[in-house]
Amino acid sequence: MYGLLKLMNAGLTENDQGSDGWVPVVLSADLPVAGVMRAQIDATQPLDLVVWRSRSGQVSAFDNRCPHRGMRLSFGFVRGERLSCIYHGWQYGEDGACRHIPAHPDMTPPASIGANTYLCREYDGVIWISQNADNPPDLPTFGGQGLRSLSVNRDEADLRKLLAETCIPLSGAGETAPAEASIIAENQTSLVLESTTEAASLQLMIHFQKVTPGKTMLHIQTNPDLPVDLRISLSRWAERFRWSAENMGTMVNSWDASAGEMRP
Amino acid sequence: MIRDTQPLMMNRQTELFRFSGDVSDPDFLDWICHRANRLGLNGWVRKNAAGGFIEALASGPEELLDAMELGCSLGPITVWVETVVRCPHDSDGPMPNGFKILTQAD
Amino acid sequence: MTISDVARNDWYPVAIENLLIEGQPETVVLMGETLTILRAADDQIKVTAADGSECPLTLRYGHVWSSIGRPEHALFDIPEAAEEGRRMVDCGPVRVKASPLRVVENFLDIAHFPFVHTDILGAEPHTEVEPYKVEIRDTVDEVWATKVRFFQPQAAKSAEEGQMTDYMYRVPAPCVSILYKTSPPRPGAWDVIGLFVRPISEELCDAYAWMALYDEDSNQTDLVQFQQMIFLQDRSILENQIPRLLPLDPKMEIPTRADTTSVAYRRWLKRKGMTYGAQLVAR
The missing domain is CATH 2.20.25.680 (N-terminal domain of TfIIb)
Incomplete structure (x- = not known):
């Protein structure tokens, strides 16, 4: 099955999150070339980062604060292999070092002027940040396709419990009822939900990003090459899941066969 | 990490800075040292007790010496820098890398 | 507090x-x-x-x-406001979620023109800020920046190409910034643009822009909208600067020569003891 064996063998359970580990911040597909975005991580101290992709495709992450006068770098723009701050145009390379100060164009900035950087790695369709440059742990492999990311006002621990009890659609046309899902693999950063009936089988890989206390970003991947209408169904499932997680305590959706409808 | 190499030697100037005013807070020396390192300047800073001022020797591109003057003219909240005087200084040889605090005995 | x-x-x-x-x-x-x-x-x-x-x-x-206190001094003087032939334009308050001191400091800055007010007040590659003169004029207790020059892409509606434009900046009070700009219809005279800021709290203020111009052609609405557009571009910056308060200790920043007016302004505030809206210890 897609990557399932790889998953089991790749040390998925060995990841150690917290300030030493990897945190997923965006699906690769959602950070195009020259893309710039903000990522907040609730780590041992709250982090506010800018994540960006250069023209050549390289991803980098800095503290979201320009060393010049404190402007948020996530408002900046990418030119070539550099991120420019929107305020005075100071340019930074992928290593964080300042390369050009427009107000003093003839001066080469010293290497000591630069943005604070974080280890940033793109792996298996997800972009990850780590604060520990020395011994970053292995990342999980799924071989999936990015579906979407979703911000939920709920703690990660609650979300994991709710995901264990959810049902996910297996077809786009709604002909079959959503099937109960179970968690078939789980570690500190991610889990894999599988839903199986006689007719079909599906896996979702969900990566967790603690944004602030009580707010979690879910980055969701599916098996590759699913039909578009199923992808749309899954996207809607994600929204319903978010709604119930934010509004209904620990109650979960289930399919009421006799009534032919979704019931809380 | 690969970073830019040091700025071209030909662009480097060396100047002696004198900071006068209410500059007695000992933290100011650390502050100046931090600023100089941030700007990649080479040199030193020390208290001139007899003169009642702080003096620093800094070497680097002119724009960064200007930035040194600007930053240090504000400094931490505990000091008031009334004047900054700068004059070119012929160094005896190449400056050692880095910026440090000299004690009066150095 | x-x-x-x-x-x-x-x-x-x-x-x-x-x-x-x-x-x-x-x-x-x-x-x-x-x-x-x-x-x-x-x-x-x-x-x-x-x-x-x-x-x-x-x-x-x-x-x-x-005032919520008892000012012992009269309001600052802007002699140009009394000059014949000038039109006065009130632009109305714009609320900004930032320190009033940050708003003033931004108004004193020119290096951002090519990036924040692109193709209006500045344009790449004309980004260099030449040295200019800054002083604290003790007789009037004001900050003044003179001999400021910057390349403006289109100085006036009639101008086809950009040109170097002369500016002067003045801070007559902690929450007031005044810009003087060469007047296209009247070479030798200055157009005056003031920014009067009312602090609501240390991190929230209303900024009133005001102008005294030599301009017989533009209509009032166009002038107001132009100024509003510029200020809203600045507001996007101001509301996303860290910290919200104006640091009086620049340890976490790197001011360069282009920031000379900003540093003089902060020194002047420090000497005055103007701490409302200011951060005293760098974080």
Whole structure:
């Protein structure tokens, strides 16, 4: 099955999150070339980062604060292999070092002027940040396709419990009822939900990003090459899941066969 | 990490800075040292007790010496820098890398 | 928090004079205190505090100025406002979620023109900021920047190419910044653009832009909208700068020679003891 064996063998359970580990911040597909975005991580101290992709495709992450006068770098723009701050145009390379100060164009900035950087790695369709440059742990492999990311006002621990009890659609046309899902693999950063009936089988890989206390970003991947209408169904499932997680305590959706409808 | 190499030697100037005013807070020396390192300047800073001022020797591109003057003219909240005087200084040889605090005995 | 005397005993804009309608009070907040401005039946304008006591009052430059303390000085002078042939433009307040001191500092800065006001006040590759002159004029206790020159892409509607434009900047009060710009229709004269800021709290303020121009052609709405557009571009920056308060200790920043006016402004605030809206220890 897609990557399932790889998953089991790749040390998925060995990841150690917290300030030493990897945190997923965006699906690769959602950070195009020259893309710039903000990522907040609730780590041992709250982090506010800018994540960006250069023209050549390289991803980098800095503290979201320009060393010049404190402007948020996530408002900046990418030119070539550099991120420019929107305020005075100071340019930074992928290593964080300042390369050009427009107000003093003839001066080469010293290497000591630069943005604070974080280890940033793109792996298996997800972009990850780590604060520990020395011994970053292995990342999980799924071989999936990015579906979407979703911000939920709920703690990660609650979300994991709710995901264990959810049902996910297996077809786009709604002909079959959503099937109960179970968690078939789980570690500190991610889990894999599988839903199986006689007719079909599906896996979702969900990566967790603690944004602030009580707010979690879910980055969701599916098996590759699913039909578009199923992808749309899954996207809607994600929204319903978010709604119930934010509004209904620990109650979960289930399919009421006799009534032919979704019931809380 | 690969970073830019040091700025071209030909662009480097060396100047002696004198900071006068209410500059007695000992933290100011650390502050100046931090600023100089941030700007990649080479040199030193020390208290001139007899003169009642702080003096620093800094070497680097002119724009960064200007930035040194600007930053240090504000400094931490505990000091008031009334004047900054700068004059070119012929160094005896190449400056050692880095910026440090000299004690009066150095 | 305790508001320092220097902040308390100063003049701040609270209303635009000709927008006050007789019998219809307006309320604003100045450093946490609610003030009511009323044009009475006899056309007299009064400003009262929450406890009903009367506040100091000055009417100048099209604005009503008041205080939560007792200013011992008169409001600053802008002689150009009295000159024949100038038109005065009140642009109205714009709320900014930032320190009033940050708003003033941004107004003094030119290096951002090519990036924030692209193709209007500046354009790449003309990004260099040449050295200019900055002084604290002790006789009047004001910060002045002169001999400021910057490349402007289109100085006037009639201009086809860009040109170097001359500027002067003046800070006559902690929450006021005045820009002087060479006037295209009248070479040798200065157009005056003022930014009068009223602190609501240390991290929230209303900024009133005002102009005294030589311009017979543009209509009032166009002038106001142009100024508003520029200021809204600045607001996007101001509301996303860290910290919100203006640091008086630049340890976490790297001011360069282009920031000379900003540093002089901060030194001047420090000497005055103007701490409202300021961060004293760098973080």
